[in-house]
Amino acid sequence: DAGVIQSPRHEVTEMGQEVTLRCKPISGHNSLFWYRQTMMRGLELLIYFNNNVPIDDSGMPEDRFSAKMPNASFSTLKIQPSEPRDSAVYFCASRGLASSYNEQFFGPGTRLTVL
Amino acid sequence: AQKVTQAQTEISVVEKEDVTLDCVYETRDTTYYLFWYKQPPSGELVFLIRRNSFDEQNEISGRYSWNFQKSTSSFNFTITASQVVDSAVYFCALSATGGFKTIFGAGTRLFVKA
Numbered sequence: 305d306a307g308v309i310q311s312p313r314h315e316v317t318e319m320g321q322e323v324t325l326r327c328k329p330i331s332g333h334n335s336l337f338w339y340r341q342t343m344m345r346g347l348e349l350l351i352y353f354n355n356n357v358p359i360d361d362s363g364m365p366e367d368r369f370s371a372k373m374p375n376a377s378f379s380t381l382k383i384q385p386s387e388p389r390d391s392a393v394y395f396c397a398s399r400g401l402a403s404s405y406n407e408q409f410f411g412p413g414t415r416l417t418v419l
Numbered sequence: 420a421q422k423v424t425q426a427q428t429e430i431s432v433v434e435k436e437d438v439t440l441d442c443v444y445e446t447r448d449t450t451y452y453l454f455w456y457k458q459p460p461s462g463e464l465v466f467l468i469r470r471n472s473f474d475e476q477n478e479i480s481g482r483y484s485w486n487f488q489k490s491t492s493s494f495n496f497t498i499t500a501s502q503v504v505d506s507a508v509y510f511c512a513l514s515a516t517g518g519f520k521t522i523f524g525a526g527t528r529l530f531v532k533a
Contacts, residue, residue: 335519337521346523346525346526347510347523347526349520349521352519352520354519359519360519360520393462395464397464406452406454406469406514406516406518406521407452407454407466407469408466408521409466410456410463410464410465410466411463412462412463413462413463413464415462
């Protein structure tokens with residue numbers, strides 16, 4: 305089975321540009337999570353969805369960040385405008401029904417560099 | 420509130436040594452899950468194990484073993500006869516049963532020298 309798919313794997317952009325990160329969760333999983341990882345702050349949960357509905361976006365750092373999940377097989381995380389401090393690895397993870405198992409499965413990550 | 424503490428920031432061992440990574444958690448939930456993830460130098464986060472709070476049996480998988488002790492709120496991870504390929508950052512995590520959020524520890528970076 306395919307795991308969580310993220311694209312692009314690497315993104316280099318200039319400050320002020322819009323960045324869109326994409327994620328395809330594991331088929332059948334109904335929860336999706338976006339994380340950001342930096343050396344300074346470690347792994348931070350940005351937002352998570354359950355059944356395509358955003359449940360908690362309290363981790364989204366600023367209004368420049370937005371996330372959508374238009375259907376069960378696709379989610380985007382958008383940063384507009386991007387800033388150098390947004391440089392990080394962004395992970396998407398998905399999880400099956402909470403009553404069955406709680407572990408999250410992570411995608412390979414998108415390494416974002418904002419110049 | 421939930422919290423996961425991995426007090427060891429970095430550990431360095433020589434190949435074939437045994438090493439234990441500590442994890443202490445805090446939760447008010449009566450049922451919960453504990454996890455370990457591995458992040459090798461390539462960067463991906465790999466799920467290693469899930470443990471239900473009802474099950475305090477230790478688990479062994481090859482060179483890996485996990486010791487869950489509810490009385491001390493600990494879920495420690497031991498690698499026996501470590502290998503260079505074990506070099507990675509290891510994260511312990513906690514999630515309430517039926518909950519959405521998973522709380523991750525800060526991670527322990529393990530260096531295994533040849």
